[in-house]
Amino acid sequence: HLLDRYILAKTRELVVELTRLMDAYEIAAACQRIVQFLDATNNWYIRRSRERFWKAEQDDDKRAAYDTLFTVLETLCRVASPLLPFLTEAIYRDLTGEESVHLGDWPDPEELPADPELGAAMDRVRDLCSASLALRRAHDVRVRQPLRRLTVAGAEAPLLERYAPLIADEVNVKEVVFQRDIESFASFRLKVDARALGPRLGPQMKTVLAAAKAGEWTVEGDELLVSGERLGAGEFQLLLVPAEGVACQALAGNDMVAVLDFDLDDSLIAEGYARDVVRAVQQARREMGLRVSDRIRLQLDLPESWSGATAFGAWIGEQTLAPEIDFGAFSADDAGTSGEVSSHEVEIGGETVRFTIVPAS
Template sequence: MVSSPILRGGNLSIDKEGKEIQKSTRKAILPLWNAYYFFTIYANADEVKAKEISCSSDVLDMYILSKLKELKEKLTVAMDKHDIVEATTLVEEFLEILNNWYIRRSRQRFWSLKEFGCEAFDTLYTVLINLCKMVAPLAPMISEFIYRNLTGNESVHLENWPELAEIQIDNPLISKMDFVRLISSNAKAVREDNKLRNRLPLQSMMVAGEGVDKLTDFFDILKDELNVKEVKVEKNVEALAEKFLYVKTPLVGKRLSQYMKVILAASKLNQWELNADGTLAIAGQTLLKEEFEMRLVLKEGLKGQALPDNTAVIVLDTTLYPELIKEGMARDFVRAIQSLRKEKDFDVSDRIALIIKTDNEEVKQAITEYKEYIMEQVLALSFEFADKVENENSFEIGEGLVFADAKVV
């Protein structure tokens, strides 16, 4: 209820199915629980005793710690003003970043304690216990449960509001990583528009326009996140797109209705000039900043889109090369085996033996070529093709049908 339209002076319709209540659960309660559940699964499996930290050697850790401190500062202001709507919005946005960026991008570090150490566990622990303190006034029951289970302390409601004095906000890092996230979400939209599943590798992505220097240190993250082999940047956006003047006719019409015809005609002929103060000179008139937009339109034949603020464009090479198709099949196979592990209720640390059968030579070749990658991803100690598979499970890979079974070893 505290995040509902009621606190904005609006109405809230309560349906019999409780969909509005479920919506709030999806936005805040479940994301917080999922983060806690993820932490406990891997911390308990490796018997990790996590501790609070203020810094880390990993860039993703430093990013989420900076976002945590940023949340604390903004949330303090919102709560002091009794702006519950703003407070709940801030928490929801942070939980989105925590689950769908930090945890998802850091999974490998939780799986491989010996290789990566405890920094990821310590970071997530720090985030969770301080987040519980912050959301306690908004979600008292779940924050109490999580906090007590993580710390063993009496109650989150007996704790002071967090200070996080030792955590320093890295604003340049926040700016860069937020831009990386923006590029990622828009590039995924391009994939979706072109019906290219995320597990299918692509050769390259080009980003052109303002701010591309922010991406330089994060090429590896982008390549992994977007499943592309190469990331390229270009400062000159006109190498990939053309600028298009969009006149907001409702606004301009109210002020300059008698000049609308000549203004629109001049805009189509690109007879305009941007002024130093951000206004636009066109057809002997001056348009205010809010009366027009400079939009970017990709050049013909390119597959991509402009960022929402039209400061840069993203272009994907959507050519389906044979090697990329085979790698995509291998990734599809990994996804299928991971689903099989869940169906069989295997523990996250269980090592398995895989038996596979397929009559499709292209699929068989792809699985064979990427055997080591597949075994690493699904925690397989053995891997073999057979003419017959007991307790077979079937799934489609590419144009072929694959039968497989997995057993704990």
């Protein structure tokens, strides 16, 4: 699985980097490196693998996910043990049953797979997803509301095409389109570092600034030619500026943009309602103390304007582990002796949603 390969490759990088940093007594940098790795593990690998962990089938994919997570956590405990001695000791002993993490060997990176290309590409995917979600926030569109299309534009955009299903699921869009042409959505603006260039160019600096503002410059490899002067790395920045009326967000490297289509039809709106229902039911399950694997019977009383969400009943049941879903008013007599009835009422988007949960017998 791509995600397994990615996090194992990142674990290898972590071992190599922490070995180097701690040999050089760069403790602060080593701590920061662990924080970055935890972000990749928790907010990307584990979150993107949730369905693999939760599914009922004990298949090879589920076992691979658990085996990978075990390897990652066990290795992390060993490399982080000099910096977090008590926390890693507790986790390591619970995880492995061994006497102490401090009695084990330092991890050998050669025992972990190396895949720098996948690591770099997946980091770009994470950057793309972050930019897309930031764009949603800027337009006040919740993540649970599915959108029709995400367009990724930039010279290297097609290189991410193999990750389209992962991107679509993370950003919650129906389609991901990749194209090299970026001019339709944004243009490059030159920002000259006057402090760095001033001592070198002297009086010519004013001419260069005027040419930069007028857009009279060209890129030649890693350099930029403006008003007869060549600017090198650290002397300028090329910033992507969205075209007027285009909902787009530049990626961190300023070489690609994410463009979202915010036009909604009835089907997309109804699916958004269904996702809101799932979130509310999952929250109620947690409050009831139900286990992740516990099945329930669910009754939903939805506002009239949400009637389209009933078309997603099977999906709601799958996500909430509710093989039985009743739409409409619920009678306590229907619960029988199968368990405690738990009724809930929540406000979502200015509408009242009522639902009742009965733990399955």
